[in-house]
Amino acid sequence: MNLFERAMVQLERLEVDGWLIPCSEGSDVHSKFMLDLEVHIRHYIYVDRGGKHKVFTCTMEKPMVEKKLSAMGVDAQVEAYSGYDDIISMLKPLITKPKIALNFGENVLTREGTGFAEYLPVGEFRALQKIAPNTQFVSAAPIIYDLRTIKTPEDIQDLRETVKINLEILEDLPNWVKVGMTENEVKRELEIKYLRNGGIGFPAIVANNANAADPHHNGSDKKIEPGVLLIDSGMKPRRMCSDITWTYWVGGEPSEAFLNAYQALQYAKDKSYEVVKAGLPMNLPAIKCREALAEKGYDHEKLYIHSLGHSLGFNVHDVGGGMRAKMPDTILQQENMIITNEPGLYWVNEWGVRLEDDLVIKKDGMENLSYTPKDPLVI
Amino acid sequence: MNLFERAMVQLERLEVDGWLIPCSEGSDVHSKFMLDLEVHIRHYIYVDRGGKHKVFTCTMEKPMVEKKLSAMGVDAQVEAYSGYDDIISMLKPLITKPKIALNFGENVLTREGTGFAEYLPVGEFRALQKIAPNTQFVSAAPIIYDLRTIKTPEDIQDLRETVKINLEILEDLPNWVKVGMTENEVKRELEIKYLRNGGIGFPAIVANNANAADPHHNGSDKKIEPGVLLIDSGMKPRRMCSDITWTYWVGGEPSEAFLNAYQALQYAKDKSYEVVKAGLPMNLPAIKCREALAEKGYDHEKLYIHSLGHSLGFNVHDVGGGMRAKMPDTILQQENMIITNEPGLYWVNEWGVRLEDDLVIKKDGMENLSYTPKDPLVI
Numbered sequence: 001m002n003l004f005e006r007a008m009v010q011l012e013r014l015e016v017d018g019w020l021i022p023c024s025e026g027s028d029v030h031s032k033f034m035l036d037l038e039v040h041i042r043h044y045i046y047v048d049r050g051g052k053h054k055v056f057t058c059t060m061e062k063p064m065v066e067k068k069l070s071a072m073g074v075d076a077q078v079e080a081y082s083g084y085d086d087i088i089s090m091l092k093p094l095i096t097k098p099k100i101a102l103n104f105g106e107n108v109l110t111r112e113g114t115g116f117a118e119y120l121p122v123g124e125f126r127a128l129q130k131i132a133p134n135t136q137f138v139s140a141a142p143i144i145y146d147l148r149t150i151k152t153p154e155d156i157q158d159l160r161e162t163v164k165i166n167l168e169i170l171e172d173l174p175n176w177v178k179v180g181m182t183e184n185e186v187k188r189e190l191e192i193k194y195l196r197n198g199g200i201g202f203p204a205i206v207a208n209n210a211n212a213a214d215p216h217h218n219g220s221d222k223k224i225e226p227g228v229l230l231i232d233s234g235m236k237p238r239r240m241c242s243d244i245t246w247t248y249w250v251g252g253e254p255s256e257a258f259l260n261a262y263q264a265l266q267y268a269k270d271k272s273y274e275v276v277k278a279g280l281p282m283n284l285p286a287i288k289c290r291e292a293l294a295e296k297g298y299d300h301e302k303l304y305i306h307s308l309g310h311s312l313g314f315n316v317h318d319v320g321g322g323m324r325a326k327m328p329d330t331i332l333q334q335e336n337m338i339i340t341n342e343p344g345l346y347w348v349n350e351w352g353v354r355l356e357d358d359l360v361i362k363k364d365g366m367e368n369l370s371y372t373p374k375d376p377l378v379i
Numbered sequence: 380m381n382l383f384e385r386a387m388v389q390l391e392r393l394e395v396d397g398w399l400i401p402c403s404e405g406s407d408v409h410s411k412f413m414l415d416l417e418v419h420i421r422h423y424i425y426v427d428r429g430g431k432h433k434v435f436t437c438t439m440e441k442p443m444v445e446k447k448l449s450a451m452g453v454d455a456q457v458e459a460y461s462g463y464d465d466i467i468s469m470l471k472p473l474i475t476k477p478k479i480a481l482n483f484g485e486n487v488l489t490r491e492g493t494g495f496a497e498y499l500p501v502g503e504f505r506a507l508q509k510i511a512p513n514t515q516f517v518s519a520a521p522i523i524y525d526l527r528t529i530k531t532p533e534d535i536q537d538l539r540e541t542v543k544i545n546l547e548i549l550e551d552l553p554n555w556v557k558v559g560m561t562e563n564e565v566k567r568e569l570e571i572k573y574l575r576n577g578g579i580g581f582p583a584i585v586a587n588n589a590n591a592a593d594p595h596h597n598g599s600d601k602k603i604e605p606g607v608l609l610i611d612s613g614m615k616p617r618r619m620c621s622d623i624t625w626t627y628w629v630g631g632e633p634s635e636a637f638l639n640a641y642q643a644l645q646y647a648k649d650k651s652y653e654v655v656k657a658g659l660p661m662n663l664p665a666i667k668c669r670e671a672l673a674e675k676g677y678d679h680e681k682l683y684i685h686s687l688g689h690s691l692g693f694n695v696h697d698v699g700g701g702m703r704a705k706m707p708d709t710i711l712q713q714e715n716m717i718i719t720n721e722p723g724l725y726w727v728n729e730w731g732v733r734l735e736d737d738l739v740i741k742k743d744g745m746e747n748l749s750y751t752p753k754d755p756l757v758i
Contacts (some may be wrong), residue, residue, distance in 0.1 A: 024494070027497070039595070060685050060725075064597065084489055088488055104502045105503075107502075108502040108503055113502070115421075115502065118500035118502050118503060121483060121484065122501055123483045123487040123494065123518075124494075131488075139502075188574060214439075214442055216420075317404055
């Protein structure tokens with residue numbers, strides 16, 4: 001089944017007439033997700049419950065969209081508009097129906113919220129309400145959740161291949177990173193390697209010593225000195241994004257404090273892996289990880305200030321939520337979700353260490369697509 | 380004045396109490412615009428009319444934001460939240476005021492609309508309305524328009540330097556592009572050069588022959604054959620994005636049809652430049668360009684299916700709108716806007732040619748930051 005067919009199954013289940021995705025200049029990632037294409041100018045993708053799919057584009061982007069849909073085997077009619085009046089009259093019959101799904105979230109400032117579906121901006125929503133005043137617009141969250149949370153065998157194979165190349169590049173890193181290069185120089189050279197091998201997943205985090213205590217440090221022109229070098233990066237040559245963190249040691253023998261923290265994280269990761277399995281609570285790996293760090297004498301409440309991981313896929317932070325110790329027991333791990341496992345320990349203004357893998361949740365456990373070196377690599 | 384101070388001037392003028400920018404995973408470009416930083420997890424930037432600015436972030440991103448604001452000389456209090464309840468109680472006093480500006484557009488499906496301000500998603504808006512039911516939420520469009528449409532001398536110098544390097548890379552292109560490379564290979568090598576020199580502005584368009592007739596062609600694995608090679612690309616090493624299109628000829632002598640179209644576009648561009656000047660109507664350069672193409676015998680209605688250009692800046696398609704022949708006379712060119720000038724001619728399924736420059740509109744005319752070769756470069 002292609003993505004349009006999979007969405008139709010959800011529309012049928014939810015008894016919704018269609019799913020409309022307005023997009024302009026990348027405002028909704030689901031345009032690229034559904035069309036596998038960068039369409040820039042304002043366009044509308046309509047997935048119809050009955051299969052009469054439509055895409056409205058500007059004149060100059062129409063041929064490109066038609067070609068792509070045809071190559072993907074999607075039977076959708078592409079129509080060009082030439083102005084706002086056109087758009088309105090083309091949308092009117094499409095969305096003048098009992099129920100139309102749009103990409104907005106509900107209760108977004110609560111734990112049960114569907115913030116992951118939040119793409120439709122307020123002004124566009126008001127315009128659609130004006131075009132079809134009697135339509136009930138419902139959240140497309142269940143459709144998005146279904147299409148993106150559980151990965152297909154093709155998605156998993158895509159990421160498996162990406163991670164393999166990503167790991168080779170990380171293994172090679174000690175061969176070219178030198179003391180005295182800046183964080184930004186390392187970031188740039190690493191991203192060039194990713195680009196050369198297919199594509200950058202997200203801006204790489206390259207953080208030396210005190211900067212490594214900032215989990216999301218944006219690179220700087222700080223020159224790399226002996227000590228800790230944390231690198232959190234990923235590739236996206238096709239549809240799936242990798243996300244791997246390795247922490248290296250720069251210059252001679254690693255300090256005892258670093259080695260101890262590194263080994264404690266490895267131990268805690270192994271403990272958490274024992275409870276990665278479809279059907280177990282989503283919070284359990286995070287709880288086990290924190291217990292193991294406490295056992296090794298680390299004040300994790302103070303030193304480990306983020307969640308264990310997150311769903312990974314088309315976006316680096318993908319639909320499917322985080323892996324947090326404090327989430328309700330009722331949220332369960334699901335087969336063929338891909339998640340990161342990335343505990344860290346951070347001493348503010350001093351240094352930090354984080355080790356991140358990409359895991360597939362399986363019926364009987366997990367597949368680790370990546371690995372982190374047993375002993376830290378030395379640069 | 381820093382950006383927070385400039386926004387305060389607008390809040391004063393509009394008699395609005397504050398400007399709130401909610402952002403999560405890059406959902407609103409104005410987070411990066413105001414903070415000059417990639418903040419990933421949900422955060423809120425509040426610019427206060429009276430100068431009591433606040434930023435709410437998750438615990439782990441707080442130090443990074445504090446460091447950056449301090450480096451920029453912005454006096455804003457950064458507070459960490461630890462859950463949704465925290466966010467709600469922190470936002471409540473901030474937005475329980477008569478008038479708060481939010482990033483949404485109005486009348487977005489009309490020519491007078493402010494779609495450029497559309498970032499706030501529907502669910503977030505509903506949550507804010509629930510937190511502060513008596514607040515009048517107004518569109519931040521006038522603030523955004525002021526901060527982004529007219530460029531500062533620093534912005535212009537930023538782009539001047541970027542364009543200089545960008546042009547050198549385009550001039551060098553015939554030295555490494557070969558017949559038989561794929562479009563995607565050329566795209567990748569070009570992007571690597573951009574990355575090495577500071578940053579990629581947007582995914583490069585590399586289009587050979589029939590693909591060049593698709594103005595927004597997404598690269599393919601088509602091998603480059605003799606004929607037309609259209610390359611539309613840009614760099615963004617700092618805050619300003621360049622956007623330049625050169626059309627090359629591959630293999631021997633350019634065809635007469637290509638040379639004629641190329642020269643007609645140069646002629647039409649020159650004609651349009653004569654009416655780029657602050658105070659003249661925004662549509663005039665586009666009208667003059669089309670008149671010149673008609674004069675040279677080209678059916679521009681059929682062969683030239685897009686606008687003359689667009690505002691350029693922090694985003695490649697920046698706030699300030701397009702340069703279209705069919706826009707009202709009342710919209711005027713403004714001093715220190717940066718615009719592209721990019722007419723093209725396209726023969727569907729055959730080939731296309733486009734020549735794009737980046738111009739600064741000045742009081743007495745224009746400054747062309749770039750150029751296109753008088754005669755097409757041959758590969």
